Amino acid sequence: MARKTGSHSDITGPRVRAAALQLFARDGFAAVSMRQIAAEVGVQAGALYLYTPDKQALLFDLLKAHMDDVLSHWAAEPKGTGPQAALEAFVRFHIRFSLTRAEAVFLSYMELRNLTPEHFAQIEALRRAYEDQLEAILEDGQAAGIFAVPDTKLATMAIIAMLTGVNTWYREGGRLSRDRVEQIYQDMVRRAVQA
Amino acid sequence: MARKTGSHSDITGPRVRAAALQLFARDGFAAVSMRQIAAEVGVQAGALYLYTPDKQALLFDLLKAHMDDVLSHWAAEPKGTGPQAALEAFVRFHIRFSLTRAEAVFLSYMELRNLTPEHFAQIEALRRAYEDQLEAILEDGQAAGIFAVPDTKLATMAIIAMLTGVNTWYREGGRLSRDRVEQIYQDMVRRAVQA
DNA sequence: GTCTATATGTTGATAGAC
DNA sequence: GTCTATCAACATATAGAC
Numbered sequence: 001m002a003r004k005t006g007s008h009s010d011i012t013g014p015r016v017r018a019a020a021l022q023l024f025a026r027d028g029f030a031a032v033s034m035r036q037i038a039a040e041v042g043v044q045a046g047a048l049y050l051y052t053p054d055k056q057a058l059l060f061d062l063l064k065a066h067m068d069d070v071l072s073h074w075a076a077e078p079k080g081t082g083p084q085a086a087l088e089a090f091v092r093f094h095i096r097f098s099l100t101r102a103e104a105v106f107l108s109y110m111e112l113r114n115l116t117p118e119h120f121a122q123i124e125a126l127r128r129a130y131e132d133q134l135e136a137i138l139e140d141g142q143a144a145g146i147f148a149v150p151d152t153k154l155a156t157m158a159i160i161a162m163l164t165g166v167n168t169w170y171r172e173g174g175r176l177s178r179d180r181v182e183q184i185y186q187d188m189v190r191r192a193v194q195a
Numbered sequence: 196m197a198r199k200t201g202s203h204s205d206i207t208g209p210r211v212r213a214a215a216l217q218l219f220a221r222d223g224f225a226a227v228s229m230r231q232i233a234a235e236v237g238v239q240a241g242a243l244y245l246y247t248p249d250k251q252a253l254l255f256d257l258l259k260a261h262m263d264d265v266l267s268h269w270a271a272e273p274k275g276t277g278p279q280a281a282l283e284a285f286v287r288f289h290i291r292f293s294l295t296r297a298e299a300v301f302l303s304y305m306e307l308r309n310l311t312p313e314h315f316a317q318i319e320a321l322r323r324a325y326e327d328q329l330e331a332i333l334e335d336g337q338a339a340g341i342f343a344v345p346d347t348k349l350a351t352m353a354i355i356a357m358l359t360g361v362n363t364w365y366r367e368g369g370r371l372s373r374d375r376v377e378q379i380y381q382d383m384v385r386r387a388v389q390a
Numbered sequence: 391g392t393c394t395a396t397a398t399g400t401t402g403a404t405a406g407a408c
Numbered sequence: 409g410t411c412t413a414t415c416a417a418c419a420t421a422t423a424g425a426c
Contacts, residue, residue, distance in 0.1 A: 030225035
């Protein structure tokens with residue numbers, strides 16, 4: 001428990017990850033050097049290896065942390081009653097969460113190919129678990145006769161792609177408020193799936 | 196006009212671009228070396244510089260050619276009569292074209308950040324021109340009272356993101372035929388925008 | 391048109407001093 | 409916990425032979 005005098009390990013570790021996230025998201029994993037990350041943190045390149053075994057593990061940690069983050073926040077999100085309310089909650093949650101974690105979201109679908117097969121499989125499983133959350137809502141609504149979708153898996157992919165797309169163009173202080181954007185997407189999604 | 200004996204310039208150039216497209220799409224621009232491209236073509240690394248001034252120009256050429264390709268094919272696509280038919284044509288075209296050019300499509304939104312600002316501006320303008328094609332259809336339908344979208348620009352981005360998303364999961368010979376996928380997406384898009 | 395050889399710089403990662 | 413110094417491998421791009 002005792003904190004060693006002069007030690008920064010409890011603070012430098014998170015700073016390394018924060019710098020890596022920012023740089024990987026901006027320039028791409030392969031284009032960022034360990035020296036760049038170190039410079040951003042304010043240490044020498046060699047010191048980074050106190051916090052990560054290698055560059056690949058650094059990427060994996062970021063993606064893993066993000067997926068855990070998404071899943072735990074969605075689990076804690078209030079979902080109202082019934083499939084209609086749950087779908088609305090999902091749309092709102094996905095847009096809001098994606099916009100507040102823009103870098104991590106971007107990284108999570110841009111850098112999957114730079115993961116080792118083992119790491120990729122882990123991230124992919126978490127991603128599927130998240131998709132399953134939406135698909136379950138669509139299936140419930142379908143069973144209740146509220147929704148009418150020809151294929152719930154396909155509708156799931158379509159909706160998530162549509163929502164995540166917001167990240168590519170939305171800018172704070174732009175023409176539309178985040179709340180208005182959520183509202184409009186909610187409307188489009190509802191109309192696309194309702195019976 | 197005369198073709199020099201022993202010359203391969205008219206065939207090696209396209210092969211260089213084809214190899215670059217494939218490798219860039221698979222591993223990412225920054226992760227692919229000129230040596231890898233050369234090996235794929237069957238020449239030495241130095242020989243590549245007979246066909247491109249540098250690696251960056253090679254990327255730009257691929258993205259530029261793809262955008263020109265999209266725009267000219269869409270221009271030649273039969274669109275039927277009225278906004279409803281035009282929207283259906285767009286959905287079908289975008290999915291079919293994206294699936295048959297999967298590597299180029301993938302590259303076109305993954306590697307924008309590796310373009311110089313000047314090259315980026317050119318590609319961005321072409322991309323916007325394509326988006327404007329869909330937006331014009333939505334505006335026509337809106338004016339005719341056939342569609343009811345709160346914001347045509349936003350609906351444009353939503354639809355394109357949704358359609359392009361097909362590329363991330365569709366596999367030839369999978370559960371659904373390409374034709375069936377086009378049909379389902381057409382249905383979802385129609386319901387999302389119709390009055 | 392393609393090769394070999396090379397200049398020049400950068401990379402990820404490690405060893406050992408402090 | 410961080411630094412300096414370093415290694416071996418790899419990068420892009422060019423020069424000049426054939």
